[in-house]
Amino acid sequence: xxxxxxxxxxxxxxxxxxxxxxxxxxxxxxxxxxxxxxxxxxxxxxxxxxxxxxxxxxxxxxxxxxxxxxxxxxxxxxxxxxxxxxxxxxxxxxxxxxxxxxxxxxxxxxxxxxxxxxxxxxxxxxxxxxxxxxxxxxxxxxxxxxxxxxxxxxxxxxxxxxxxxxxxxxxxxxxxxxxxxxxxxxxxxxxxxxxxxxxxxxxxxxxxxxxxxxxxxxxxxxxxxxxxxxxxxxxxxxxxxxxxxxxxxxxxxxxxxxxxxxxxxxxxxxxxxxxxxxxxxxxxxxxx
Amino acid sequence: xxxxxxxxxxxxxxxxxxxxxxxxxxxxxxxxxxxxxxxxxxxxxxxxxxxxxxxxxxxxxxxxxxxxxxxxxxxxxxxxxxxxxxxxxxxxxxxxxxxxxxxxxxxxxxxxxxxxxxxxxxxxxxxxxxxxxxxxxxxxxxxxxxxxxxxxxxxxxxxxxxxxxxxxxxxxxxxxxxxxxxxxxxxxxxxxxxxxxxxxxxxxxxxxxxxxxxxxxxxxxxxxxxxxxxxxxxxxxxxxxxxxxxxxxxxxxxxxxxxxxxxxxxxxxxxxxxx
Numbered sequence: 001x002x003x004x005x006x007x008x009x010x011x012x013x014x015x016x017x018x019x020x021x022x023x024x025x026x027x028x029x030x031x032x033x034x035x036x037x038x039x040x041x042x043x044x045x046x047x048x049x050x051x052x053x054x055x056x057x058x059x060x061x062x063x064x065x066x067x068x069x070x071x072x073x074x075x076x077x078x079x080x081x082x083x084x085x086x087x088x089x090x091x092x093x094x095x096x097x098x099x100x101x102x103x104x105x106x107x108x109x110x111x112x113x114x115x116x117x118x119x120x121x122x123x124x125x126x127x128x129x130x131x132x133x134x135x136x137x138x139x140x141x142x143x144x145x146x147x148x149x150x151x152x153x154x155x156x157x158x159x160x161x162x163x164x165x166x167x168x169x170x171x172x173x174x175x176x177x178x179x180x181x182x183x184x185x186x187x188x189x190x191x192x193x194x195x196x197x198x199x200x201x202x203x204x205x206x207x208x209x210x211x212x213x214x215x216x217x218x219x220x221x222x223x224x225x226x227x228x229x230x231x232x233x234x235x236x237x238x239x240x241x242x243x244x245x246x247x248x249x250x251x252x253x254x255x256x257x258x259x260x261x262x263x264x265x266x267x268x269x270x271x272x273x274x275x276x277x278x279x280x281x282x283x284x285x286x287x288x
Numbered sequence: 289x290x291x292x293x294x295x296x297x298x299x300x301x302x303x304x305x306x307x308x309x310x311x312x313x314x315x316x317x318x319x320x321x322x323x324x325x326x327x328x329x330x331x332x333x334x335x336x337x338x339x340x341x342x343x344x345x346x347x348x349x350x351x352x353x354x355x356x357x358x359x360x361x362x363x364x365x366x367x368x369x370x371x372x373x374x375x376x377x378x379x380x381x382x383x384x385x386x387x388x389x390x391x392x393x394x395x396x397x398x399x400x401x402x403x404x405x406x407x408x409x410x411x412x413x414x415x416x417x418x419x420x421x422x423x424x425x426x427x428x429x430x431x432x433x434x435x436x437x438x439x440x441x442x443x444x445x446x447x448x449x450x451x452x453x454x455x456x457x458x459x460x461x462x463x464x465x466x467x468x469x470x471x472x473x474x475x476x477x478x479x480x481x482x483x484x485x486x487x488x489x490x491x492x493x494x495x496x497x498x499x500x501x502x503x504x505x506x507x508x509x510x511x512x513x514x515x516x517x518x519x520x521x522x523x524x525x526x527x528x529x530x531x532x533x534x535x536x537x538x539x540x541x542x543x544x545x546x547x548x549x550x551x552x553x554x555x556x557x558x559x560x561x562x563x
Binding site: 012013014015016017018051054056078079082083086087089091093094095096097098107108111112143157158161 | 290292293301351352354355358466469470472473474475476477478479480495496498499502503506
């Protein structure tokens, strides 16, 4: 499902005194099988942009073509488009509405008018994918779940529609470190094994640095950067000016390099950092 | 998709006009007078005068005319339905038949009744919208509290009542925002709210209201905790940071209101009812 955005503009509450332009002539492309990080300060327009990808918003100006289908086209089949481009929302409380876990996950496939055995087998598969035990969770009450479990159910509910592209809107916010790690493991697996295109919106630079191949930085409704992860994080001064931070690993390597260590230009994850440090130690560049 | 765009009731539009700077009590009393007048208006001439006055107030308050009216958009189906009902079901004995449709007959008296009632609802809505658009929630609360204070003598908890009313007004917009999010979440999973027959469409509404109510209760609970953690214990003995004071603007507004009310009463009395 390649996504092509050309000169997209959007104003919130257009035609009222509260009108506010949130997207300014945004153009970008997302290819099949990519893992794209979408970052930017709060209110930058990340969510509004991403909700254009599955036609929850239709462009006021400009065009979006998702897999050859123009979302402004009146005859476009938005229902199947929304099944192909899955969207996991920021807050699972808005997304989960069925009384039990099983019913909620089955909601999407049921909209596709599949027979009950197919629905059942999809529910089983996606619950396994997100690491929820079928027998113990199927009949569980949604409102008795923990934050991390709710996120998994939310992801499972979207996966059950068999999306080819998955938009994840800040899904690790408010999770404890373990819950976060487990969710990220699920995402990584989906990308590697199922070859699902992932658009990952996040406020955590560490996560984006570790996962994304390419990063799109949005600042006040405009694209500030759109490049490979390594090249984007090289622009540390500009990122800080926008109000974004560097990944924690990079802050540490920056400090270490002022103590005499030498690092390759950008270090994106712990493994890279460890390699570089041990190389430094082996070469005897630093004393202790 | 934006649901909140057309909601104007309970929204405050900040501004620096004389109407914005008026004492909230003046505005509340004026609104009550206008509403009372509306209940007696029964002629097109009187409505025309009322329309001119309302339009002047909207322009004077710096509210874009289109914005003041866009709140009516979601109400349109109800208004049309009301008008149709009056048209066919209301008839005075001496009414003239305009046309007949199967077992339904439309009479001229029904037509006038439909027009009058629809106009009345539109104006009632517009007048209250002007009040909330030009008065911040804080001054609205302050004004209502003072106005309803005498009722405390007969045992009515006026302060609590006002607080409840104002919170309800605020929740209109909050609930619309939540509904917007829930609808989006379901559309994202393939619900087509605009497809299917009437029964199918109605069935799609239920899964929307479940999370809406649950979130509303959650919000209410959070609000209670927030109020209690700041030691809110009702109105008794509370003092105000800002005391309200009537000024020249209020005098002028009062004068204009008296003149307008007199004119309306004259019109209501002198022009025979057109229903």
